[in-house]
């Protein structure tokens with residue numbers, strides 16, 4: 001007797017199986033015949049995936065688009081300035097309310113694990129208080145991991161260092177940084193060193209906004225790889241953005257990538273935001289600003305797509321759909337072969353789960369009973385369609401359901417409905 005059986009769906013590897021769930025755990029992945037269950041979901045012909053995972057987001061800023069004004073230039077720097085204005089006037093209740101609304105969207109999209117940076121440059125630590133409350137409120141359906149993020153510079157902002165440490169004392173999970181925004185390259189490198197030491201001393205992970213610039217001489221990722229090894233944080237550090245690598249000298253990159261690989265640094269490109277914010281100082285040819293995704297994957301580096309922003313000072317669109325994120329990444333990185341497209345799906349599921357260090361993630365017996373049933377037959381079809389999330393299960397409970405995307409047709413001599421799903425060959 002199971003609490004829930006998901007019957008007959010395609011697993012991401014193409015096999016067909018039933019999934020039996022007891023409590024908050026997957027307890028069987030095998031043909032379950034006429035086994036009894038409290039609830040049955042018929043997933044025949046549909047794709048069953050582990051939940052989507054976003055390793056890079058800003059939940060303290062989300063859904064604030066237009067407050068107190070719109071980013072007129074569309075640049076990263078105006079966005080940072082605008083966020084500084086908003087921080088002066090926003091209230092904790094407003095941040096909690098917007099974040100909870102975003103979490104509703106996320107759950108409906110099957111996005112059940114999120115790593116959010118939270119600004120630690122506000123003396124009140126209002127965003128930290130707010131997101132700690134949100135983390136607690138959504139814990140039954142979303143794994144929310146918080147990063148202490150000194151947006152205005154760990155050293156450049158005179159109070160950021162103390163406030164970042166206070167935020168960690170309050171229970172923020174991960175140590176953040178922004179070395180390319182410090183006053184000098186030397187300050188940036190020093191910030192990487194100190195922040196890695198803080199993380200090592202506290203047994204925490206590190207996730208830095210690193211080299212989010214078109215400047216090919218922004219090389220803080222080199223220091224991050226070095227310090228990761230020096231303090232023994234292998235596999236527990238992420239470099240977010242890494243956009244300067246797009247513009248770096250090829251010879252230098254050929255030395256850099258093995259250093260990133262041996263430090264087991266996780267890379268988080270954010271394609272929607274990188275393609276919008278980078279290259280803004282260029283005329284033509286205009287750089288695209290995305291880091292070297294295929295080259296890092298070929299080196300064995302764990303790379304996963306992040307979302308970064310939804311309706312905030314830096315980005316005026318977004319829905320919380322990681323298939324949108326992967327779709328954009330696939331295009332900008334030109335990952336168009338069948339294997340590469342399939343990898344793009346892994347980059348918003350399993351690769352990101354590895355970056356976040358999620359325990360018991362995936363579709364296997366003993367794992368958390370969290371999964372998504374998609375209106376698609378394969379991971380690549382899910383990407384092509386940004387397929388409807390028919391059923392979302394979080395820790396054994398159905399938390400969201402949505403209809404298929406079929407349209408009713410009234411065309412002479414044609415079928416009554418149009419299905420966008422298509423079996424290749």
Ligand code: FE2
Nearest residue numbers: 056058209308
């Ligand atoms: Fe970010």
